[in-house]
Amino acid sequence: MTPAQSTLIATIAEQLGPRAVVTDADDIAPWLVDWRGRYHGAAPAILSPATTHEAARIVMLAREHGVPLVPQGGNTSMVGGATPPADGSALIVSMRRMRTIRRIDAAAGLAIADAGVILAELHEAADTAGMRFPLTLGARGSATIGGLVSTNAGGTQVLRHGTMRRLVAGVEAVLPDGSVHDGLAALKKDTRGYDLDQLLIGAEGTLGLVTGAALRLAPRIAVRAVGWAGLASPDAALDLLRRFEAASDMVESFELIPGDTLARAVAHLPDARAPLAGTHRWHVLVEAASGDATADPAALIERVLATAIEAGLVEDAVLAASEAQAEAFWRLRDSLSAAERAAGPAMQHDISVPVPAMPRFLTEAAAAVEARFPGTHAGGFGHLGDGNVHFHVRAPKGIADAEAWYAGDGAAASRFVHDLVIAAGGSIAAEHGIGQMKRAELLRTAPPARIAALRAIKAAFDPAGLFNPGKLVSLAPEGDAT
Amino acid sequence: MTPAQSTLIATIAEQLGPRAVVTDADDIAPWLVDWRGRYHGAAPAILSPATTHEAARIVMLAREHGVPLVPQGGNTSMVGGATPPADGSALIVSMRRMRTIRRIDAAAGLAIADAGVILAELHEAADTAGMRFPLTLGARGSATIGGLVSTNAGGTQVLRHGTMRRLVAGVEAVLPDGSVHDGLAALKKDTRGYDLDQLLIGAEGTLGLVTGAALRLAPRIAVRAVGWAGLASPDAALDLLRRFEAASDMVESFELIPGDTLARAVAHLPDARAPLAGTHRWHVLVEAASGDATADPAALIERVLATAIEAGLVEDAVLAASEAQAEAFWRLRDSLSAAERAAGPAMQHDISVPVPAMPRFLTEAAAAVEARFPGTHAGGFGHLGDGNVHFHVRAPKGIADAEAWYAGDGAAASRFVHDLVIAAGGSIAAEHGIGQMKRAELLRTAPPARIAALRAIKAAFDPAGLFNPGKLVSLAPEGDAT
Numbered sequence: 036m037t038p039a040q041s042t043l044i045a046t047i048a049e050q051l052g053p054r055a056v057v058t059d060a061d062d063i064a065p066w067l068v069d070w071r072g073r074y075h076g077a078a079p080a081i082l083s084p085a086t087t088h089e090a091a092r093i094v095m096l097a098r099e100h101g102v103p104l105v106p107q108g109g110n111t112s113m114v115g116g117a118t119p120p121a122d123g124s125a126l127i128v129s130m131r132r133m134r135t136i137r138r139i140d141a142a143a144g145l146a147i148a149d150a151g152v153i154l155a156e157l158h159e160a161a162d163t164a165g166m167r168f169p170l171t172l173g174a175r176g177s178a179t180i181g182g183l184v185s186t187n188a189g190g191t192q193v194l195r196h197g198t199m200r201r202l203v204a205g206v207e208a209v210l211p212d213g214s215v216h217d218g219l220a221a222l223k224k225d226t227r228g229y230d231l232d233q234l235l236i237g238a239e240g241t242l243g244l245v246t247g248a249a250l251r252l253a254p255r256i257a258v259r260a261v262g263w264a265g266l267a268s269p270d271a272a273l274d275l276l277r278r279f280e281a282a283s284d285m286v287e288s289f290e291l292i293p294g295d296t297l298a299r300a301v302a303h304l305p306d307a308r309a310p311l312a313g314t315h316r317w318h319v320l321v322e323a324a325s326g327d328a329t330a331d332p333a334a335l336i337e338r339v340l341a342t343a344i345e346a347g348l349v350e351d352a353v354l355a356a357s358e359a360q361a362e363a364f365w366r367l368r369d370s371l372s373a374a375e376r377a378a379g380p381a382m383q384h385d386i387s388v389p390v391p392a393m394p395r396f397l398t399e400a401a402a403a404v405e406a407r408f409p410g411t412h413a414g415g416f417g418h419l420g421d422g423n424v425h426f427h428v429r430a431p432k433g434i435a436d437a438e439a440w441y442a443g444d445g446a447a448a449s450r451f452v453h454d455l456v457i458a459a460g461g462s463i464a465a466e467h468g469i470g471q472m473k474r475a476e477l478l479r480t481a482p483p484a485r486i487a488a489l490r491a492i493k494a495a496f497d498p499a500g501l502f503n504p505g506k507l508v509s510l511a512p513e514g515d516a517t
Numbered sequence: 518m519t520p521a522q523s524t525l526i527a528t529i530a531e532q533l534g535p536r537a538v539v540t541d542a543d544d545i546a547p548w549l550v551d552w553r554g555r556y557h558g559a560a561p562a563i564l565s566p567a568t569t570h571e572a573a574r575i576v577m578l579a580r581e582h583g584v585p586l587v588p589q590g591g592n593t594s595m596v597g598g599a600t601p602p603a604d605g606s607a608l609i610v611s612m613r614r615m616r617t618i619r620r621i622d623a624a625a626g627l628a629i630a631d632a633g634v635i636l637a638e639l640h641e642a643a644d645t646a647g648m649r650f651p652l653t654l655g656a657r658g659s660a661t662i663g664g665l666v667s668t669n670a671g672g673t674q675v676l677r678h679g680t681m682r683r684l685v686a687g688v689e690a691v692l693p694d695g696s697v698h699d700g701l702a703a704l705k706k707d708t709r710g711y712d713l714d715q716l717l718i719g720a721e722g723t724l725g726l727v728t729g730a731a732l733r734l735a736p737r738i739a740v741r742a743v744g745w746a747g748l749a750s751p752d753a754a755l756d757l758l759r760r761f762e763a764a765s766d767m768v769e770s771f772e773l774i775p776g777d778t779l780a781r782a783v784a785h786l787p788d789a790r791a792p793l794a795g796t797h798r799w800h801v802l803v804e805a806a807s808g809d810a811t812a813d814p815a816a817l818i819e820r821v822l823a824t825a826i827e828a829g830l831v832e833d834a835v836l837a838a839s840e841a842q843a844e845a846f847w848r849l850r851d852s853l854s855a856a857e858r859a860a861g862p863a864m865q866h867d868i869s870v871p872v873p874a875m876p877r878f879l880t881e882a883a884a885a886v887e888a889r890f891p892g893t894h895a896g897g898f899g900h901l902g903d904g905n906v907h908f909h910v911r912a913p914k915g916i917a918d919a920e921a922w923y924a925g926d927g928a929a930a931s932r933f934v935h936d937l938v939i940a941a942g943g944s945i946a947a948e949h950g951i952g953q954m955k956r957a958e959l960l961r962t963a964p965p966a967r968i969a970a971l972r973a974i975k976a977a978f979d980p981a982g983l984f985n986p987g988k989l990v991s992l993a994p995e996g997d998a999t
Contacts, residue, residue: 143873187708201683214966215966222869230719465704466706484692
């Protein structure tokens with residue numbers, strides 16, 4: 036611990052009370068590693084403000100003592116975005132004591148929540164108020180509002196409701212100068228200059244500490260239906276998506292799954308069955324829902340699928356006959372990542388391209404990767420409706436040393452995939468962010484002018500580089516070189 | 518003309534051809550005054566790039582020669598946002614030669630348009646493609662896409678479709694360093710750091726020159742209905758709005774009109790008739806629409822109005838019986854500003870507060886202004902559904918010198934109104950921006966930390982202060998003092 040750190044820790048304990056500081060190594064340990072266990076950091080203390088005022092106090096003191104801070108919510112980053120630097124130079128600021136849902140205004144369709152509120156808790160509170168917060172993802176039992184804001188999180192309902200960027204009506208945050216930006220009035224129209232809320236969304240904690248957010252609610256789901264279709268190609272799937280979009284705005288999810296990935300998931304999950312009897316090269320899971328109990332999403336799905344079968348677009352299809360069957364369909368979808376991981380060492384890529392470009396990308400990128408790296412298996416599954424798939428490259432069967440493959444051919448394959456994504460006009464970070472993991476690739480693939488703009492914004496807000504160091508972008512080119 | 522200006526002009530004429538430069542004083546004159554005639558600027562030339570590449574060339578050369586640029590679209594700013602400085606130090610960059618709609622992809626719901634495309638042209642092109650760009654405003658025959666992006670424009674359909682911030686899927690712009698930011702891929706998911714598109718939206722040309730945008734389209738309207746209701750108070754109007762919101766998402770507009778303002782509009786417009794037979798203290802115009810021909814917005818409006826009458830909330834109501842009558846209702850709404858202006862000298866305020874706070878604000882602010890400035894008449898009308906009204910303070914009847922009132926009591930009344938807006942958690946610039954007109958009031962009413970953040974962003978992008986000088990915010994405190 037540096038003298039500055041120990042002074043800071045003592046001052047915070049004195050000013051904010053002992054609960055605001057944790058220094059016990061065992062208590063800190065779980066928060067030093069990302070949940071996949073790929074990044075290992077060090078930090079002599081976790082600071083925990085109980086209020087926005089306390090958070091501002093912590094930032095002011097950290098600034099005074101020149102101690103970097105790593106904001107942390109549920110620690111569910113997929114890119115090492117919440118893991119402190121390994122040199123122990125930074126302290127963690129955990130938002131876990133700020134867990135109050137301050138207000139739900141069902142009539143206005145708004146919830147105001149502390150940054151430390153867990154997504155599942157918000158779901159429950161909205162439901163109790165007869166409403167719904169229409170964003171969800173696998174980590175909903177741990178991920179916090181602050182983290183979701185800071186990563187511009189997506190998930191499986193983006194097709195209809197958008198990412199956090201559309202669902203956040205306002206942000207409250209402590210900026211690096213210690214001032215509190217309060218956007219919680221959630222004005223529908225406000226043209227007083229650059230939008231700081233939007234700048235903080237997706238900033239990965241590098242421009243300040245998000246302490247709360249105003250979030251848009253949707254009506255509670257009254258009726259939903261889930262369908263499953265087997266088809267020959269991603270092109271057919273895109274055509275089917277457009278038919279659904281033209282028919283209704285009730286479609287919430289449209290997930291694309293390759294036949295072989297599905298087969299692995301069925302084998303992987305106990306008691307799982309494939310939704311369709313035959314084999315198909317590609318599958319689609321589609322969900323439609325409405326807050327209006329008189330709407331009929333099941334009829335919509337049946338009608339569109341029936342005409343698509345008639346048109347020769349869909350080979351076979353089924354509508355979930357019960358809520359239990361709908362859940363079973365989703366369980367299959369949710370187990371794809373785990374099933375892929377169980378199939379052997381692989382590089383995973385969270386990438387997006389424009390929706391119309393996705394079918395071609397899936398087919399051509401997989402072929403290009405497999406040709407360039409013989410023995411690998413490449414493919415993608417996921418949110419076709421958002422132009423976002425999780426694209427994996429599995430190591431050749433029987434390789435002796437997985438770690439060596441990750442560091443060598445695996446890394447080369449990742450760069451190759453990213454180059455294909457950029458060539459298709461896409462993003463190498465669709466919904467998981469940059470964090471530590473993708474910094475080098477962001478630097479390699481982004482136009483220099485974009486990196487310069489990111490650095491200039493970072494320097495404008497955090498000239499001392501105290502906020503989440505080592506993530507997203509650094510002040511100086513040197514800082515990004517690692 | 519300074520030597521730097523004349524060198525720049527000559528170089529641009531040489532490199533981009535004579536059409537890229539206008540120096541004839543008569544041709545320039547109309548573009549030196551804002552459309553209300555309140556701001557008078559000077560500029561020795563108008564530069565007109567024909568392509569993004571030419572726009573980048575102009576920016577590079579202007580930077581090299583240290584000559585400020587004032588981006589201009591349709592010159593319809595309500596706050597002097599496109600008028601050059603009076604000292605002639607800047608050149609105008611008109612986007613009028615960049616007027617191509619590059620692409621409309623109806624299936625993807627996207628249009629890619631040059632910055633100089635006029636809103637009405639985009640409406641037509643979208644309609645031809647079976648789609649609709651769901652933002653409109655009075656100046657649609659002149660206002661350009663670049664200007665709409667740069668002011669985060671609103672209008673009368675924000676309730677359902679949002680402001681430009683929600684309708685813009687990506688921005689193309691030349692940044693002050695001469696690099697081109699290309700966000701036109703319009704990815705649905707992209708988490709590669711700070712969102713430059715969102716930063717450029719509403720930046721009033723102070724962070725760069727917008728050259729194009731990807732815009733979200735909605736299905737073409739298949740059915741619409743317009744209703745009119747008379748009621749006793751803004752509270753009743755808010756209650757009615759909530760009933761509509763709970764009943765359907767088809768409601769596009771919900772406009773609130775005081776009885777006396779309506780009476781003036783009826784008297785002002787030739788051949789106009791009040792929609793309802795009796796007199797009411799407040800009126801509401803409501804429009805519902807759908808792209809689905811089987812939807813029934815008329816039945817929705819009738820049903821909700823009928824139950825509201827039963828509940829004693831609405832005193833009287835009528836559904837437009839024809840498209841002509843619907844247009845007549847809208848013509849009344851659209852003439853309110855002109856009718857108010859004809860009623861005598863007044864200060865107008867484009868303000869917003871949180872929607873739930875609007876009824877109380879309207880009643881209390883009007884009373885407070887009239888008490889503090891005896892003889893004035895104060896009131897608001899407009900987009901209740903967005904929490905945005907145009908709040909006017911009319912000078913006492915029979916004042917001798919309107920100009921003296923504007924400068925004296927009128928200005929004091931404006932500051933008083935703005936203080937009330939801030940106290941209600943609102944914005945002094947709801948949909949017209951800051952421009953030149955509201956700079957001093959922004960500085961006076963915004964927290965210093967917010968001004969510091971705006972300045973830091975401005976400095977990060979435009980350290981030489983060459984982009985739209987004198988608008989929104991300046992680099993240095995001195996620059997904002999005027």
